[in-house]
Amino acid sequence: xxxxxxxxxxMCDHSNSHPRMLFNSxxxxxxxxxxxxxxxxxxxxxxxxxxxxxxxxxxxxxxWRFLGLLALSTTIxxxxxxxxxxxxxxxxxxxxxxxSVVSNLGILGIFKYADFFGTSLARLLGTLGVExxxxxxxxxxPVGISFYTxxxxxxxxxxYRRRMAPTHDFLDxxxxxxxxxxxxxxxxxxxxRLLPQIGARRKVTMVGIQGGSWLILWGLFKKVVxxxxxxxxxxxxxxxxxxxxxxxxxxxxxxxxxxxxxxxSGYTDIARGLAQCLGFELMLNFDLPYLxxxxxxxxxxxxxxxxxxxxxxxxxxxxxxxxxxxxxxxNLLLTMLLGGLWHGAAxxxxxxxxxxxxxxxxxxxxxxxxxxxxxxxxxxxxxVHLLSTLFTFHLVxxxxxxxxxxxxxxxxxxxxxxxxPWHVGLASAWLLPLTVLAGPLLLMxxxxxxxxxxxxVQQMPLVLRAAVYAGLFLVVxxxxxxxxxxxxxxxx
Amino acid sequence: xxxxxxxxxxxxxxxxxxxxxxxxxxILAILAVYTLDTLALGPRGPWQTVDGLxxxxxxxxxxVIDQQELRAxxxxxxxxxxxxxxxxxxxxxxxxxxxxxELRHSVRFGRIAHGLIAPFEIDSLVDxxxxxxxxxxxxxxxxxxxxxxxxxxxPVSFGSFAAVRDLAQLGGPAFSxxxxxxxxxxxxxCALNSYRYRDVLQRAFADKWRRFELGDPFPRPTRVxxxxxxxxxxxxxxxxxxxxxxxxxxxxxxxxGYRSTFDQxxxxxxxxxxxxxxxxxxRAVARLHAAGVAIVxxxxxxxxxxxxxxxxxxxxxxxGFASQLVSEFGVVFVALExxxxxxxxxxxxLVHLERGAPKLTRTIETAVAxxxxxxxxxxx
Numbered sequence: 079x080x081x082x083x084x085x086x087x088x089m090c091d092h093s094n095s096h097p098r099m100l101f102n103s104x105x106x107x108x109x110x111x112x113x114x115x116x117x118x119x120x121x122x123x124x125x126x127x128x129x130x131x132x133x134x135x136x137x138x139x140x141x142w143r144f145l146g147l148l149a150l151s152t153t154i155x156x157x158x159x160x161x162x163x164x165x166x167x168x169x170x171x172x173x174x175x176x177x178s179v180v181s182n183l184g185i186l187g188i189f190k191y192a193d194f195f196g197t198s199l200a201r202l203l204g205t206l207g208v209e210x211x212x213x214x215x216x217x218x219x220p221v222g223i224s225f226y227t228x229x230x231x232x233x234x235x236x237x238y239r240r241r242m243a244p245t246h247d248f249l250d251x252x253x254x255x256x257x258x259x260x261x262x263x264x265x266x267x268x269x270x271r272l273l274p275q276i277g278a279r280r281k282v283t284m285v286g287i288q289g290g291s292w293l294i295l296w297g298l299f300k301k302v303v304x305x306x307x308x309x310x311x312x313x314x315x316x317x318x319x320x321x322x323x324x325x326x327x328x329x330x331x332x333x334x335x336x337x338x339x340x341x342x343s344g345y346t347d348i349a350r351g352l353a354q355c356l357g358f359e360l361m362l363n364f365d366l367p368y369l370x371x372x373x374x375x376x377x378x379x380x381x382x383x384x385x386x387x388x389x390x391x392x393x394x395x396x397x398x399x400x401x402x403x404x405x406x407x408x409n410l411l412l413t414m415l416l417g418g419l420w421h422g423a424a425x426x427x428x429x430x431x432x433x434x435x436x437x438x439x440x441x442x443x444x445x446x447x448x449x450x451x452x453x454x455x456x457x458x459x460x461x462v463h464l465l466s467t468l469f470t471f472h473l474v475x476x477x478x479x480x481x482x483x484x485x486x487x488x489x490x491x492x493x494x495x496x497x498x499p500w501h502v503g504l505a506s507a508w509l510l511p512l513t514v515l516a517g518p519l520l521l522m523x524x525x526x527x528x529x530x531x532x533x534x535v536q537q538m539p540l541v542l543r544a545a546v547y548a549g550l551f552l553v554v555x556x557x558x559x560x561x562x563x564x565x566x567x568x569x570x
Numbered sequence: 571x572x573x574x575x576x577x578x579x580x581x582x583x584x585x586x587x588x589x590x591x592x593x594x595x596x597i598l599a600i601l602a603v604y605t606l607d608t609l610a611l612g613p614r615g616p617w618q619t620v621d622g623l624x625x626x627x628x629x630x631x632x633x634v635i636d637q638q639e640l641r642a643x644x645x646x647x648x649x650x651x652x653x654x655x656x657x658x659x660x661x662x663x664x665x666x667x668x669x670x671x672e673l674r675h676s677v678r679f680g681r682i683a684h685g686l687i688a689p690f691e692i693d694s695l696v697d698x699x700x701x702x703x704x705x706x707x708x709x710x711x712x713x714x715x716x717x718x719x720x721x722x723x724x725p726v727s728f729g730s731f732a733a734v735r736d737l738a739q740l741g742g743p744a745f746s747x748x749x750x751x752x753x754x755x756x757x758x759x760c761a762l763n764s765y766r767y768r769d770v771l772q773r774a775f776a777d778k779w780r781r782f783e784l785g786d787p788f789p790r791p792t793r794v795x796x797x798x799x800x801x802x803x804x805x806x807x808x809x810x811x812x813x814x815x816x817x818x819x820x821x822x823x824x825x826x827g828y829r830s831t832f833d834q835x836x837x838x839x840x841x842x843x844x845x846x847x848x849x850x851x852x853r854a855v856a857r858l859h860a861a862g863v864a865i866v867x868x869x870x871x872x873x874x875x876x877x878x879x880x881x882x883x884x885x886x887x888x889x890g891f892a893s894q895l896v897s898e899f900g901v902v903f904v905a906l907e908x909x910x911x912x913x914x915x916x917x918x919x920l921v922h923l924e925r926g927a928p929k930l931t932r933t934i935e936t937a938v939a940x941x942x943x944x945x946x947x948x949x950x
Binding site: 103104105107108284287288291540541543544545547548551552555556557 | 592593599600603607751755758764765768771
């Protein structure tokens, strides 16, 4: 029988329009199975080379053209860190550090922020009556660039601060920068944690595989079942043309709080689980953030790898809390404004960062008074804690509204909806789906908070644990979106 | 009295380590998933209950009916023969209840028919047909099935690793690499019923509560399948005047609408897609033949007007292909000339029989009766 001519057989595959190699895609499942299987067969050094190759293949699956950027960033920081380590003169050391910072942030600036600042400047001049056609680069944002840039920067800064010695193995360093489980959306690992794990002989153990598999399963459940199934509700309300009523905005904001948590923490769980299966231990990135009792605690629990990065390399560099109250507030605000900008080149992200900076400042100012509220009986303490948690959650939700909106004006118009009619009847139809989807997450988090352990499922009796595993797996298979809806944080 | 000391069995440290390391919960979970997946979503699963939960007719309903048909075939007493009638939605014109009762006593007919059953699905169905010990497989086919673009919608209803392998072999390495996502999804559907029937299960169990009903402004897409299509050739264009006259006539004939079937008919073309489709049918037939199952191919009619909408010589290709299968695999081929004649009034639209359904049923009935009387090539 004649075989079809390849060129004449065209496939119209809708799933091809989605980015490849998402953790929640079947393609990644097959990719990881291959990577894992081969890793088991190799000795330590060869494992590192194999994982480096796999990481570059993984990144190339998104867009091979940006492999050069990844390699460039890796090369610059590898050599600069070595030069800093060898240099004695402090000015020269500083100049070397500046080389790394400028080149890394320069790349980030060109690819992520150039058009944003160009357009913003043109708009600003426009309001002053000066017409200017901004020169726009219109380049595609390389996936994960914000993450790996911060990761490599932290290495160079740590070497500069003499907190660690540079590595002498370029390929190990390249693996540190490109390690595929955390390459595109973190956690932003510190070299002092990950490089020693790369350099040391690792053990792939059954316990590691079990723990890793659980993290992968739970992460997938959060992402594809909870997060993705909530997405249509949120997309509908946050669509620029939508005219939602106040209760719909309220519920969609709650839903987005759940979605972004499930999406991002789900990604992190999968990343940590994959790494654990391969014998690595990545840092915890989320620690029940919605149970935080104040904004400071929220940032100690949310995107921990970024918040600690901002604290260690930005807030402290700005002076931290060492120069009086007002400088501390300024530093908090600046850090959070830049943190907001890190999330995206748009003013509503900056506003979101600024909003959190304000929250942190206000909390810092009122900390003493708030602490005094908890003095009293255990019941009073519990009540205050509960109210603080709820209050903090709502403050965070208001921030999410800014974050999710398309622009600052869109966010303000959505906030304005709360002053409009409250047709509760319409939104009541959403309560059940929202409860069904968010319910398992809430139950799990309460159990984790009560037991004080994040691995609460592993403490369950064997049969119950097996039932949870089987149930989650089937729910993921049946009710999960199988095209791999991209993770929200990939855009940053 | 001497009391013997209690026997204490101490595990070696290695055994203890091994015990600690073994993922008992994981193993138990895998067993539970496998058991549930096989039992609850196999043909003997609670499909009737699922049927009751589905909102109405549609592809998902047809898939559930398939399962009920398979269950009925599985439960056929050993003294009854099993005939599986397979085809696209056009095969739904085969009505088993119209079969004369004498034949129904000796042969149990099962009908697997719904939209999206195309050559790949037929190839996928071979494993199922063999698993239920089918005596004869009747494939309803014509150029309408073989010369339209390849349309594979994973996961539809049947999954077979052999069919996925056939697809990959037929396409070749470049095709397989380019369409690896499709192959991954088809493979996952073969491995897990819960993945294969996810659309059905979502529609039955989830759509009610996850549809964010607010009226039109916020409709929720409820289908998650994104079909894959291998494009076909370009049909001969119709002149503007011809098309106007034709549409006017079609509008009178089918006031309920004709556009979708018209477009389907117009996509009947020659090209590599047709080779591809024929390759899949050939592989299915070869596998059935190798397993000793009798095969009948019944040429399925289209409305007389439809025949004028594509190159009529394409039908000759189909008949030629069927004749090859007859000579190579001993297939029984019932061409349109051997059936009762069909007229325009027999059809509900351009491709589906309505009033003519009994004619098709009688054709199949006669063919099956004849084939099952032939003893030697059959297993029983």
